[in-house]
Amino acid sequence: MPENVSEPIPTEEAAAAPAPPASDATDGYQVRLGIFEGPLDLLLFLIRKKKIDIHDIPIAAITRDYLGYLDRKEQINLDREAEFLFIAALLIYIKSQMLLPRETDLAEQEDPRRVLINRLLEFQKIKAACSILRDKEEDQLLQWKRNFLPPLPGESELDFTEVSLFDLAESFFLMMKRRAAADTRIIKSRDVSTEEKMKELFGLLRDGQVLDFLAYFATQESLEEALVSFFCLLELIKSRQAVAVQDELFQTIRVWIRKDARRAGHHE
């Protein structure tokens, strides 16, 4: 199983999550790109660090610094890299515009930097609003209201969020797609009956095993067999003999049998 199977889309969320917010890191000189939410964040940081007037940015100097930071980046996540490079390209474009000889002096409005400045000013405002909202969030999180109340934790087996059939199906199709891409050879075909599969699956679960949804299907030999297993699993969940649980988004789904179903011994 490819290790990133549980996270289908590389996200800015995931990339930024472990890093502290940019404001915490501004005192240190060594800054990794990971702490910046995006290219505008980095640009604002550089502008502040050099105490540059945002309305009169020395494009050449700031571009040099900016590219310097890109080079220092340790890990490359292509999605985010593109966003950082886009702004780098914009900076270079602006510089080239400024170098072009002109017959008449540029009016303020025609300053090639205008677009970038407006974007930065707007972004800066949003960031400032964020810091105010963050304080409000912290205040609010101290005041518990009943409408945000999670159920009181108990000892039942239902401590987790049960996943919906759609979540299951989504994981299943995602995996099938990967399999289809990875393995195109078909060597043998074997009939798989629902009954047999059901017995096998129930047997596995009855031994008290917790089944890793993705890992289990990775062991299936053919698409057909996997499909049959999937239907059996859905059936078990529908008849409330098994529980499917996902601890967190993008984590694998675990399946186990309900206590009362195990006690009953048989699923017929």
Place this chain on the structure above:
Amino acid sequence: MSSSPLKDILESLIFISQEPLTVDRMAAVLEGTPGEEIQAALDELIQGYASAGRGIQIVHTGGGYIFSTHPDHDRWVRKLLQIERKNKLSSASLESLSAIAYHQPVTQAEISAIRGVDSTYTLKTLLDKKLIKIVGRKKAPGNPLVYRTSERFLQYFGLNSLDELPSEDEIGKILQEEKSSEG
């Protein structure tokens, strides 16, 4: 009207409400009672909770009134609920939310442009958390979805309306502080 003082009736109504109870709803229940009278009784009620050293309070949020626990007791409440750490919004989520709040109604592409970062996934998270909602499609190429902040957004930050979002002045002050702290 029964002989119970208005204040006590309001207390019951707010107590039983899962979502912030608006003055309009209270007025609808208490037929014929003028809004000013309700507001006065409400203020008295809130004051009573605020001054008496209580474990709960009535807060004005999301355009209505709702009971909440006292902020000082957070530690014990979390222990009861077995919540070790609080789920704050990620910086990406907060940034997108803030961009939406100030620019709504707004499309995914517009939010991404403001942030300089693709925001598709972040929007999905915010939708899941019901902090934003889809209000339609824009009449533009591709008919992109248009987003707005939700009622829950206001409540989440303890706001009563979008007018209570950080103002230009407040934002200016923050920017000034940031500047001077570096100077």
